[in-house]
Amino acid sequence: xxxxxxxxxxxxxxxxxRDAVLERIGSGVWAPGDILPSEFALADEFQVSxxxxxxxxxDLAARNLVVRRxxxxxxxxxxxxxxxxxxxxxxxxxxxxxxxxxTSRVLSCRRRRxxxxxxxxxxLDRQDRVVEIRRIREMDGKAAIAESVCVPARWFPDLDxxxxxxxxxxLYQMYEERYxxxxxxxxxxxxxIGADSxxxxxxxxxxxxxxxxISRVAETLDGRPVEIRRSRCLTDGRHYQSVIV
Amino acid sequence: xxxxxxxxxxxxxxxxxRDAVLERIGSGVWAPGDILPSEFALADEFQVSxxxxxxxxxDLAARNLVVRRxxxxxxxxxxxxxxxxxxxxxxxxxxxxxxxxxTSRVLSCRRRRxxxxxxxxxxLDRQDRVVEIRRIREMDGKAAIAESVCVPARWFPDLDxxxxxxxxxxLYQMYEERYxxxxxxxxxxxxxIGADSxxxxxxxxxxxxxxxxISRVAETLDGRPVEIRRSRCLTDGRHYQSVIV
DNA sequence: CAGTGGTCTAGACCACATC
DNA sequence: ATGTGGTCTAGACCACTGG
Numbered sequence: 001x002x003x004x005x006x007x008x009x010x011x012x013x014x015x016x017x018r019d020a021v022l023e024r025i026g027s028g029v030w031a032p033g034d035i036l037p038s039e040f041a042l043a044d045e046f047q048v049s050x051x052x053x054x055x056x057x058x059d060l061a062a063r064n065l066v067v068r069r070x071x072x073x074x075x076x077x078x079x080x081x082x083x084x085x086x087x088x089x090x091x092x093x094x095x096x097x098x099x100x101x102x103t104s105r106v107l108s109c110r111r112r113r114x115x116x117x118x119x120x121x122x123x124l125d126r127q128d129r130v131v132e133i134r135r136i137r138e139m140d141g142k143a144a145i146a147e148s149v150c151v152p153a154r155w156f157p158d159l160d161x162x163x164x165x166x167x168x169x170x171l172y173q174m175y176e177e178r179y180x181x182x183x184x185x186x187x188x189x190x191x192x193i194g195a196d197s198x199x200x201x202x203x204x205x206x207x208x209x210x211x212x213x214i215s216r217v218a219e220t221l222d223g224r225p226v227e228i229r230r231s232r233c234l235t236d237g238r239h240y241q242s243v244i245v
Numbered sequence: 246x247x248x249x250x251x252x253x254x255x256x257x258x259x260x261x262x263r264d265a266v267l268e269r270i271g272s273g274v275w276a277p278g279d280i281l282p283s284e285f286a287l288a289d290e291f292q293v294s295x296x297x298x299x300x301x302x303x304d305l306a307a308r309n310l311v312v313r314r315x316x317x318x319x320x321x322x323x324x325x326x327x328x329x330x331x332x333x334x335x336x337x338x339x340x341x342x343x344x345x346x347x348t349s350r351v352l353s354c355r356r357r358r359x360x361x362x363x364x365x366x367x368x369l370d371r372q373d374r375v376v377e378i379r380r381i382r383e384m385d386g387k388a389a390i391a392e393s394v395c396v397p398a399r400w401f402p403d404l405d406x407x408x409x410x411x412x413x414x415x416l417y418q419m420y421e422e423r424y425x426x427x428x429x430x431x432x433x434x435x436x437x438i439g440a441d442s443x444x445x446x447x448x449x450x451x452x453x454x455x456x457x458x459i460s461r462v463a464e465t466l467d468g469r470p471v472e473i474r475r476s477r478c479l480t481d482g483r484h485y486q487s488v489i490v
Numbered sequence: 491c492a493g494t495g496g497t498c499t500a501g502a503c504c505a506c507a508t509c
Numbered sequence: 510a511t512g513t514g515g516t517c518t519a520g521a522c523c524a525c526t527g528g
Binding site for chain 2: 512513514515
Binding site: 062063064087088090094184185186187188189190191192193194208210211212213215233235238239240241242243244245 | 307308309332333335339429430431432433434435436437438439453455456457458460478480483484485486487488489490
């Protein structure tokens with residue numbers, strides 16, 4: 001058995017089960033979309049009661065890591081377009097509707113060394129390489145977001161060649177399907193800035209126009225940063241929606 | 246018994262218990278800070294097992310409505326300054342620190358009729374009155390946020406007189422202690438705007454300077470809107486922090 | 491029909507807080 | 510010592526899915 005199911009210290013049983021399952025998801029034993037063994041099967045394997053497995057899986061379900069379907073089973077969560085948009089795209093129209101970016105016009109896509117900030121955020125060495133995609137995203141037929149996306153080249157080997165041809169508007173599904181990398185959480189920092197001359201030209205506005213800048217760091221399951229992204233958004237008839245509970 | 250504990254339709258038992266407890270919290274039978282009856286006492290009253298009560302209370306705890314303390318009991322959540330800041334104040338310094346607004350300089354505090362937007366957001370009639378507080382909040386010794394807060398006068402009877410003297414930087418604890426109104430959730434809409442002449446003067450900047458505008462609608466337990474707030478923030482060495490899970 | 495997750499119960503024991 | 514919530518177990522039954 002390569003998974004001895006250690007229970008470090010005085011951690012509750014269900015937490016140990018949860019972490020063991022998480023470990024297997026993170027390491028790819030169970031990939032996104034896969035069905036997990038049933039609660040009873042897991043209980044038997046880990047030598048705990050079914051109720052304990054249930055608590056572990058409920059915990060994972062609460063964090064959007066697995067999806068439970070009565071009568072069918074428990075599945076590893078996948079980045080459907082719906083999930084990606086609902087969780088990771090927070091720009092909506094002022095009347096509350098969800099208007100989605102349609103086209104994604106790639107301006108450039110190149111492989112280069114990271115600058116100091118990028119290397120720090122992505123935990124890379126200055127010798128490593130990153131792939132940077134710069135693009136314009138349109139909403140309602142008009143340029144709305146100027147965006148630069150930066151990922152470690154090591155994990156996305158041929159991205160710089162492929163991306164220029166056709167990059168989907170939502171990247172995370174592609175990360176998962178093509179490179180086996182699942183984005184699980186992200187933190188965003190928002191600021192108001194004035195458009196620089198490049199962004200102004202790309203967005204068809206005057207330099208200095210107020211833009212909403214969103215700086216995102218996205219992480220995998222195990223907390224490794226996999227992407228940094230800086231979006232400059234025209235908030236004209238639109239806004240960034242945030243819910244506080 | 247004025248609380249017959251109805252179970253509408255095929256709702257699970259624990260959900261009925263949860264809603265019954267929620268109803269008593271919302272109606273003030275159990276106020277913020279109060280201790281709830283023990284799990285066994287509630288189980289006895291509702292004629293269900295202790296495990297079912299546990300699930301109901303765990304659900305409420307997951308929503309920050311009650312706080313469970315092993316060995317002590319279960320308490321109705323209160324707006325401590327820590328909770329208020331952690332949950333409802335998202336401006337942090339760029340280096341990740343939590344720098345808090347110190348002073349709150351009230352510019353005006355008056356009672357008036359709501360405009361159309363305010364009436365709509367607060368679900369008021371145009372005949373009703375609101376109290377509007379306009380203030381400047383300082384961070385690191387410098388004016389950082391221009392803010393206007395608007396609440397229904399009916400629920401905050403003497404706020405217009407009291408507020409001008411001394412308004413705390415965090416209002417929600419005052420709402421709770423003085424007016425028995427608990428803010429439970431809020432939604433925020435963020436935009437980039439250019440400073441108008443008033444804000445520019447108040448913040449000591451040039452008109453047109455990019456500002457982060459945060460429009461918040463805050464709600465009580467039962468979902469009634471109790472406050473709308475529009476903050477214009479200088480994001481200079483600071484940003485709005487948002488976490489996506 | 492069999493298999494899955496969802497609910498509900500009952501009871502045992504543990505960890506913590508208070509007196 | 511007593512009472513609280515936290516964990517864990519075992520078993521029953523329900524609701525949903527698919528063959």
